Amino acid sequence: MNKLFYIVALCFLLGNQNLYSQQIVEGLAIKDSTKLKEIDPLTPTKAAFYSAILPGLGQAYNKRYWKIPIVYGALGTSMYFYLDNNKKYHSYRDAYKRRLAGFTGDQYSYLDDSRLVQAQRFYQRNRDLSLLVTLGFYILNIVDANVDAHLIQFNVNDKLSLAPDIYQNDFTARPNLGLTLNFKF
Incomplete structure (x- = not known):
């Protein structure tokens, strides 16, 4: 009960x-907040285009400045891992090629041939995955700018x-x- x-x-x-x-009272004048704002149907397209040209620019166009460091942090981190894995892949690949050509005494002399091939595959797979993650964050940046521009125009009255x-x-x-x-x- x-x-x-x-x-x-x-x-x-x-x-x-x-x-x-x-109603919002400003001084003595009363402003009616129920008037509908005019909707610009091209605003989401502009925001998506700006984000496609320069990541984060669509978020700035939507005045969501706090999202710009997140966009660059995500893209920068994934690009760092792509470049790091690419460098290590080429290092192991070059060591393996030199070993097949008959040279010895490289920096990976403690590894046998099968371990060099295994390391190449590992870093190549991680490099490719990092590239996919980078592309995913880039596309997510564009989609976020587009959806946010749509939601700004959402009618709430x-x-x-x-x-x-x-x-x-x-x-x-x-x-x-x-x-x-x-x-x-």
Whole structure:
């Protein structure tokens, strides 16, 4: 019974509160915040294009400056691993080629031929995986700029509301709790 009382009280308090602003008072003038902003359908395309040209530029176009270090951190880290694995792959490959040509005394003289081949395959696989991760972060950067530009234009105004509601059951005469979603055209 106590739980039902708390739920009813909570719904009553939340249902009667004005949780969104209808008017913003600036000095003595009242500005109506329900006017719809004009939507530019090319904004997401521009943001995606800017991010494709220079990673992070689409985030700057959307004024989401805090995302730019994340974009460059992700791309920079994956590029570092790509370049490091590529350098190690070429080092093991060159040592193996020199060994096949008959030279000895290289930096990997403690490894036999099968270990050199195994190291080449390991670093080649990691290099290729790092390249795929870098491309994935680049594409994610473009998609993020596009989706964020779409969401900036998303219509959120007073005509859309979600409010808790208490209504009486017609058969048992007991109160029922519910949520109503109102959309006014």
